[in-house]
Structure formats: structure tokens, C-alpha cells
Amino acid sequence: MVDRAVARCVELGLVDDAAYAEMRVTSLRRRGRSSRKIRATLSAKGVEASVLDAAMQKDDGSDLAAAIIHARRRRIGPWRTKPADENTRSREIASICRAGFSYGIARRVVEANSPEDLASAD
Structure with missing residues (x-):
């Protein structure tokens, strides 16, 4: 049936x-x-x-654009509220990598100084 x-x-x-x-x-x-x-x-x-x-x-979206959305939601990379030391940056990169993004994209997002830096790169 x-x-x-x-x-x-x-x-x-x-x-x-x-x-x-x-x-x-x-x-x-x-x-x-x-x-x-x-x-x-x-x-x-x-x-x-x-x-x-x-x-x-x-799909016309890129992994970099998706990683930017992910970082903004998690408040990591240029959206963090406190200054980050090397350990914090490593944890943030690991978080983005666990979400399925490549190490290169994760590092690029975390090391950006401002959201505008990422917007111009996208």
C-alpha cells in the first residue's frame, strides 16, 4: 500500500x-x-x-562566503569581541575546519583584520 x-x-x-x-x-x-x-x-x-x-x-555560492557567514555567527575571526592570542586563533581555525572548510579558507577568515578585508577578497 x-x-x-x-x-x-x-x-x-x-x-x-x-x-x-x-x-x-x-x-x-x-x-x-x-x-x-x-x-x-x-x-x-x-x-x-x-x-x-x-x-x-x-550552486553559485563559494566556500569562502559560507565560511564568512559561519565565522560571523560564531563571532570568530574579525567578529570576535576580545583580542585573540595564538591559542584562540588556533581554536577558531579548528572550529572552521571542523565545519568542513579547508585550512586555507579557515586561516584566511581568522587572520582577517576586519570584515571589510574579507568582503573585498570575496
């Missing part, structure tokens, strides 16, 4: 993995998620690799 209902929904076009993947990629990118994190999230939801690849190709 459930299989027939699912088949009927697919037949009517109510189930569209490609549209779902595109919507989620856009949504997660706006929230500051990395490409790696987006891929892992959608793979865990059962989106096929080919559909996921197509959705990621259509």
Missing part, C-alpha cells in the same frame, strides 16, 4: 529529488555550510550522488 502511494506521488511529480537537492543546497549555503557538509547532509538524506552533483554545480 505504501509503495503504491509513493509510486503515485512520483508519477504525479510530487516527489522531485533534484528540486529538493537544489533547495537544500541553497538553504544550507545561506546558513554558512561548507560544500563538504552539504554533501554529507544530503547523502545522509538519501539523495543520489548524481543528483547531488548536479545541484552542487548549480
Whole structure:
């Protein structure tokens, strides 16, 4: 019975993995998620690799822009409220890397002197 209902929904076009993947990629990118994190999230939801690849190709966001959003939300890098020593910077870089961003992007965000420096780099 459930299989027939699912088949009927697919037949009517109510189930569209490609549209779902595109919507989620856009949504997660706006929230500051990395490409790696987006891929892992959608793979865990059962989106096929080919559909996921197509959705990621259509995405116009960059990992740097997403890392900037992530840093602003976490108040790290140029958005920190207190001066940072080397240990703090290392922890901030590790935080961004754990979110799925590359070391180069993490370091660039953390070492920026102001948000404007990052805006001009993006």
C-alpha cells in the first residue's frame, strides 16, 4: 500500500529529488555550510550522488562566503569581541575546519583584520 502511494506521488511529480537537492543546497549555503557538509547532509538524506552533483554545480555560492557567514555567527575571526592570542586563533581555525572548510579558507577568515578585508577578497 505504501509503495503504491509513493509510486503515485512520483508519477504525479510530487516527489522531485533534484528540486529538493537544489533547495537544500541553497538553504544550507545561506546558513554558512561548507560544500563538504552539504554533501554529507544530503547523502545522509538519501539523495543520489548524481543528483547531488548536479545541484552542487548549480550552486553559485563559494566556500569562502559560507565560511564568512559561519565565522560571523560564531563571532570568530574579525567578529570576535576580545583580542585573540595564538591559542584562540588556533581554536577558531579548528572550529572552521571542523565545519568542513579547508585550512586555507579557515586561516584566511581568522587572520582577517576586519570584515571589510574579507568582503573585498570575496
